[in-house]
Amino acid sequence: MKRLLLFLIGTAGLLTLGCSRENPTAIGQGQLQLAFEHMVGSRPLQPGSTTYTNGSGEAFTVTTLNYYVTNIRLKRADGSEYVVPQDSSYFLVRATDPASQVITLRNLPEGDYTAVSYLLGVDSLRNTLGIEMRKGVLDPAGGHQGGMYWDWNSGYIHFKLEGTSPVAPATTNGNTFMYHIGLFGGYQSRTLNNIRSVTIPLGSLPARVAAGAIPRIRLEADVLKVFDGPTTLRIAQAPLVMVSPLSASVADNYARMFRFVGLTSEGR
Amino acid sequence: MKDLVRIALLLAGGLAGLLACQLNHADTDEPVTPTPPTGGSFQATPYPWQPPAHFPDMVYDLSKNPLTYEGVQLGKTLFYDGLLSRNGTISCGFCHSPFTAFAHTDHALSHGIDDRIGTRNVPGIQNVAWSKNFFWDGGVVHLDLLPIAPIQHPDEMGDSLANVLRKVGNSGRYRPLFKAAYGTEEVTSERLLKALSQFMLTMVSANSKYDKYLRKESGGTLTDAEQRGLSLFTQHCAGCHAGPLQTDQRFRNNGLPPAPADRPADLGRYAITLRPEDRFAFRVPSLRNVQMTPPYMHDGRFQTLEQVLQHYAGGVVDSPTLDPQLKANGKTGIPLSAGEQRDLIQFLYTLTDYDFITNRQLQPN
Numbered sequence: 001m002k003r004l005l006l007f008l009i010g011t012a013g014l015l016t017l018g019c020s021r022e023n024p025t026a027i028g029q030g031q032l033q034l035a036f037e038h039m040v041g042s043r044p045l046q047p048g049s050t051t052y053t054n055g056s057g058e059a060f061t062v063t064t065l066n067y068y069v070t071n072i073r074l075k076r077a078d079g080s081e082y083v084v085p086q087d088s089s090y091f092l093v094r095a096t097d098p099a100s101q102v103i104t105l106r107n108l109p110e111g112d113y114t115a116v117s118y119l120l121g122v123d124s125l126r127n128t129l130g131i132e133m134r135k136g137v138l139d140p141a142g143g144h145q146g147g148m149y150w151d152w153n154s155g156y157i158h159f160k161l162e163g164t165s166p167v168a169p170a171t172t173n174g175n176t177f178m179y180h181i182g183l184f185g186g187y188q189s190r191t192l193n194n195i196r197s198v199t200i201p202l203g204s205l206p207a208r209v210a211a212g213a214i215p216r217i218r219l220e221a222d223v224l225k226v227f228d229g230p231t232t233l234r235i236a237q238a239p240l241v242m243v244s245p246l247s248a249s250v251a252d253n254y255a256r257m258f259r260f261v262g263l264t265s266e267g268r
Numbered sequence: 269m270k271d272l273v274r275i276a277l278l279l280a281g282g283l284a285g286l287l288a289c290q291l292n293h294a295d296t297d298e299p300v301t302p303t304p305p306t307g308g309s310f311q312a313t314p315y316p317w318q319p320p321a322h323f324p325d326m327v328y329d330l331s332k333n334p335l336t337y338e339g340v341q342l343g344k345t346l347f348y349d350g351l352l353s354r355n356g357t358i359s360c361g362f363c364h365s366p367f368t369a370f371a372h373t374d375h376a377l378s379h380g381i382d383d384r385i386g387t388r389n390v391p392g393i394q395n396v397a398w399s400k401n402f403f404w405d406g407g408v409v410h411l412d413l414l415p416i417a418p419i420q421h422p423d424e425m426g427d428s429l430a431n432v433l434r435k436v437g438n439s440g441r442y443r444p445l446f447k448a449a450y451g452t453e454e455v456t457s458e459r460l461l462k463a464l465s466q467f468m469l470t471m472v473s474a475n476s477k478y479d480k481y482l483r484k485e486s487g488g489t490l491t492d493a494e495q496r497g498l499s500l501f502t503q504h505c506a507g508c509h510a511g512p513l514q515t516d517q518r519f520r521n522n523g524l525p526p527a528p529a530d531r532p533a534d535l536g537r538y539a540i541t542l543r544p545e546d547r548f549a550f551r552v553p554s555l556r557n558v559q560m561t562p563p564y565m566h567d568g569r570f571q572t573l574e575q576v577l578q579h580y581a582g583g584v585v586d587s588p589t590l591d592p593q594l595k596a597n598g599k600t601g602i603p604l605s606a607g608e609q610r611d612l613i614q615f616l617y618t619l620t621d622y623d624f625i626t627n628r629q630l631q632p633n
Binding site (some may be wrong): 128141149188190 | 291332333361400401403406408409410412413416417419420421428429430433456457458460461496519537540541542543546
């Protein structure tokens with residue numbers, strides 16, 4: 001255990017050195033937006049009563065879709081990357097809150113960016129820090145209305161999808177299914193690690209961050225991919241997934257739900 | 269598998285590195301900017317807090333939450349206030365009584381809001397500055413995050429942290445207390461939780477007869493029976509109930525027979541880790557003040573220390589996850605004659621810290 005800890009500290013040190021090359025004075029005034037567009041197959045997601053059908057032929061509605069987008073990095077064509085400072089790099093996207101679906105990154109170095117990557121979920125380190133490091137959307141009292149923190153098995157819920165389906169068992173709230181995917185790898189004992197990294201290459205044109213324009217990277221998030229990915233998730237068989245081993249398969253599925261759909265530019 | 273661990277650690281390490289090179293970014297959509305608990309030149313009164321000389325290094329980082337008289341007082345007020353529960357009836361102190369080392373002796377299982385009964389025996393609170401993990405299953409690893417669980421548990425205080433913050437913020441009683449502790453009246457998760465931590469950090473038990481024995485102080489002379497009990501304890505118990513904290517803070521299956529059929533099996537640590545070897549493993553409790561904290565075991569099944577020792581002497585049930593120390597030499601349990609059990613109990617009584625359970629500073633105002 002001690003050796004692992006040393007390894008971790010060493011790695012942290014090396015990476016600190018690595019990123020110190022990103023000279024703070026090089027930070028610019030550039031801005032860039034990530035816009036998440038929620039779809040169910042080819043139809044825009046309407047949270048609430050609209051009924052959709054997954055690949056297994058199961059009808060369902062979506063009442064909640066929340067997920068953390070954190071630790072954002074912007075890649076350049078030459079392979080270098082700009083790492084958004086971590087304390088400015090935690091966002092909670094909610095399907096019922098349009099404002100949360102457009103993330104604006106500020107103070108970026110000007111230049112051309114060809115890919116964006118981010119963690120889907122809250123990184124393991126932040127999951128173990130004290131309350132003073134948990135502000136805004138990380139506040140356990142419920143940044144953005146809460147429900148994304150487990151108090152009994154301390155850690156964030158990276159991704160939450162809830163809805164109804166006639167194939168789900170009846171509960172007092174109706175025929176509901178719930179996927180609450182958390183777990184960050186554990187602190188003193190190893191647990192599942194359901195943090196997923198997503199890298200989205202942009203199209204043939206880079207996102208140009210420069211004075212006078214704010215490029216907006218449009219990303220589609222397809223809810224059907226949660227059910228129909230490497231693992232076929234059937235609501236009838238798994239109406240409730242939280243900490244069971246199946247949670248890792250759900251995470252593998254939703255990590256593939258994002259794709260680049262276009263680049264627009266907002267004037268400023 | 270090892271590679272996976274390395275990759276995970278590499279990722280964690282990388283993030284630690286990123287954190288270390290964070291830059292000051294203002295004006296983002298979702299700022300997550302750590303702020304010190306006190307603002308400006310405000311200075312509360314430092315609380316003189318010394319760790320006992322014979323204790324190991326602390327786990328809690330006091331530099332992130334320096335103890336102050338005002339902070340401890342605020343935490344104490346919160347600790348004994350039913351406002352922290354949905355209907356005002358359940359305070360932290362409702363289950364964690366100062367007179368029983370902050371445990372609860374009336375119920376086998378925790379008793380909370382609307383007379384609801386939980387699934388586990390109320391653990392005591394003491395020496396939390398040295399705790400690496402909390403609860404019978406270790407699901408919480410930071411003291412500051414602990415109170416969220418009972419506040420939000422439907423069988424305990426039944427509220428939400430967000431609502432408790434609202435109620436405390438609207439309470440005239442708390443405005444001067446927050447101002448005194450932090451310089452302004454603002455109520456945040458950090459301030460509320462750190463104040464509770466401050467009060468709990470002052471719950472230090474280090475003055476039992478056995479402590480005095482260890483420190484070679486007056487009042488620390490053990491009787492013959494206590495001395496015999498100590499020898500037995502060192503031989504048979506200290507492998508788990510280790511050091512001055514009286515626990516190694518690990519998770520172990522101590523061979524309890526399955527719970528009554530009307531109760532769903534409590535898998536303990538397994539619920540947190542999902543590791544098969546953690547099935548039925550629970551956190552080794554400290555034996556400090558054990559005389560004062562019946563009932564015993566995670567489900568409170570034993571009422572007396574005699575019953576506990578009878579379990580270890582003759583009641584341990586073998587299973588794939590039974591702790592190896594309880595099946596040494598191919599036999600389950602700990603060989604203890606009736607006389608040895610009596611001597612052991614005499615020793616366990618020397619772990620009672622009367623200064624702690626009668627400490628006026630820890631009782632409600």
